Amino acid sequence: MSIAAAIPSVGKARPLKVPPVTDRTLRNGLRVIAVKRSSVPRAELRLRIPAGLIYDTGDGARARLLPDTMLAGTRDRSSVEIARELQRLGASLAASADDDDLIVHAGVLAQNLKPLLALVAETLTQPAFAADEVTVARDRIAQEIIIRRSQPSAIASDALDARVYGRHRYGRGLPTPEAVRRIGAGPLRTYHAQHIAPRGSSLVIVGDVSPEKAADLAEEMLVPWRVKTTAASPAKPPAPPTGLPVLIVDRPGAVQTNIRMAGRWKKRGAPDFYALAMAHNVFGGYFSSRLVKNIREDKGYTYSPGSAIDHRRLCSTFIVAADVGTDVTGPSLLEIRYELGRMTLLPVSQEELDAGRRYLAGVTMLSTQTQSGLASYIDSITAAGLGIDYLRDFRANLEKVTPDDVLRVAAEYLSPRNLLTVMVGDVSAIKRSVEALEPVEVTTAL
Amino acid sequence: MFVAVYYDVGFRSEPKGRTGFAHLFEHLMFQGSATLEKGMHDSLVTGNGGILNGSTRNDFTNYFDMMPSNALEIALFLEADRMRAVRLTSENLQNQVDVVKEEILVNVKNQPYGGFPWLYLPMALFTTFPNAHDAYGDFADLDAATLEDAADFFDRYYPPSNAVLAIAGEVDPDDAAAIIERHFGSIEERPAPPPVDASEPVPSAERRVVHPDPNAPQPAVAIAYRVPDPIAEFDDYCAAVLLSSILIDGEASRLYQRLVKTGRLASHVSGDVGLVAGTFEVRGPSMLHLAAWYPGTPDPDRILAAIDEEVSRVADGVDAEELDRFRSSYIADYLGSVDALSQRGMLIAAFEQQRANAELINEIPSALARVQADDVARMARAWLQPHSRAVLDVHPGANA
16 A cells, blocks of 8 residues: 555535624724634633834833733722732733733633623723832833843844834834833823723624623723823834844853844735745745754754744734754854745745645634634734634635745745844854854844 | 644653653654654644644653644544654654754753743652653753664553543544544554652652752742642642642732732742643642742742741631632633643543543532632641742852
8 A cells, every 4th residue: 555545635624614793893982893702601802902112202111011000900909909809700811012002811701701891991991000019010020121131032032123123113122121110100190091092992802702792791891991092103114124244142152043034024914915924834934844844854953943924013024033053053044045045036836835825724723713812813813904804715815826926925025135134142153154154243232 | 623642651751861752752753654754744734734743741742733623534644653653763863862952952051041940840849760850851861862762662652552542623523433443443552561650758858959040130939849649639639729829829819919019029929730741630749839030149038938927827727718719710710721622632631541530621620619728728737848848049140
């Protein structure tokens, strides 16, 4: 029996069941998107408010501190009372900020959705910013920033952002620990009043609740949230520069080098986005991609190399990442450039393309199978200005992509000359080998 | 649809001189079989819309595939195929030794707080080789691994009699049973290895280990206590789980309030009952562990003194209302976690393998509901004594 004969065939893929969506904009301007998913007796919520670090016209400390301090007590309840109420409801409530948004993540036993929404409304409209809570939060966040700055992957990510976005606020990174420790309750109150507003924000609810009822509850509980923002939208960043030397951030004694490359990309759903998605996928988007096969499974230079797309509100960026042994830094760069060049000059095979798109369609389906996964997915496409039809049509749109399409877009977007490169590693050990391939610029700190 | 195969072999099965071998061998199981070339297993899963991985833990090594349900037979074929005969070549062995070393560099040696506390804390709490060796592996041991070791390991630990297969998702059980029979039924029968005896006495004196971390910018401390046996003393183990919640789980917890909020001794605390495998997916000795990160110079004693005070308060008695809140929160989180098919599949596999009780997945909430406030206080008195704990004292910086 031949091997091919032994491998079972795969049945026809079942069509993706796209759930009915209730999509409503409340009188106060908040958009509410609710979907039923009854797999467990819970509900998941994602509230996204455009109040991230790029809206902070100062050093970013207020935007970074706001999510933690906003949930740490209201006019009527201390932080520990909130924590106890959440336990009674079988709920979790946390908030974070990225460059674009402040995002509130919550989960709750479905029967307690209403009291949870009441609590969320309370934190949005009546945060206390008590002095002791602000102090605890800023010490914790300052400590997190200190620890983050010691992580080589974070150093690489910050250096890359600075190189890609330059003086735009996307390139600024996190505030310093000192800036965080300087912020008192006053500036937080002001920032909250300016930016925490329903218009432009979205709330996603996925769970064992009828979508109409979930939206009704959101309406009932959140309509008292009435604020008009005065904040201006930040300008788009310029396209990433090209033609710069490889930037090496020195990390003396490092046993690995964190290699990162980046270039511009298209937003989700834009023309050529699906062809680009396939180019990224075949190049480095999953375990069976060319990059992983080459520098991990053939050469053993690295544990988990790959490419990724960083979708932000104002632009999208293509990123290649590989953490490689110090002694194989030059050879790794050579292989990464070889694989990029191959994508740029030669067509992908039909087989590779078909496997890649089945993977991408399959994992998209798998990632939306839990309440939490579906809530996060809907939240992210909502942030990108897309509706549920993006999910529904995703597979069909991938299927239209041809090898010629991939070659055409790869020639531009994956060309090594259109990507910039940053490394974090031991300059004394890696500079010579990198320099053999590319001009190098060295920095000792960010 | 999710398929998992759990082999009853983990860190605790490794022989002396071969630390890290169970994990290295997990990598080799992805390097091809007698019938499939290297890379084909991966591409048959991913190219049909799925994801795959494996992990090595204290008491098991698992392999799993999450795929669209029309691909069930492919997943089962692939798992049967490598169970029947793995492909072992010196080239693949050398390649994966290199990859595993890079994995250890990225996760541990080039990373601030790498391996803290999950890798180093058991090494401080336990003394016997199965529990206390470096589970990721010494580089010299990894380099010393031979093809013969790998062939022996496969022969000994990877027979069908030493494995549990679990499926979760949109699958008809009768159809699945027929497919399983078709692909696994003909695999050669071999005896399962004898179980590992990892039992060891509870420490009689505090064990303190200074852990220098050249990458870390700030000190940290981790503390571990032994707990009742997760299987033989399951009810008490559940009480210890809720004890850990009351002490460490979230902002309402005693130690968050004491160490972070009022005492300002630490910026972060976290902790749980269990090993890196999880809370309930462990067979042998387990632990209650917590970690705290704090600024300044290393000085764990103030933190330890505060912990001892809080533990003795809990040991004096816990309020039923407080216990109920932590329990509700734990159960709600548990329900959230089993929403994922992967988590359902993994729990039923581990529970069947270690306890012959896959149904435990549905019984965890009721087991927790049986815990009384007195049980929690009793656990604190019996197990959380300073003289029976281990302390891992992280000294940061290049001069640590």
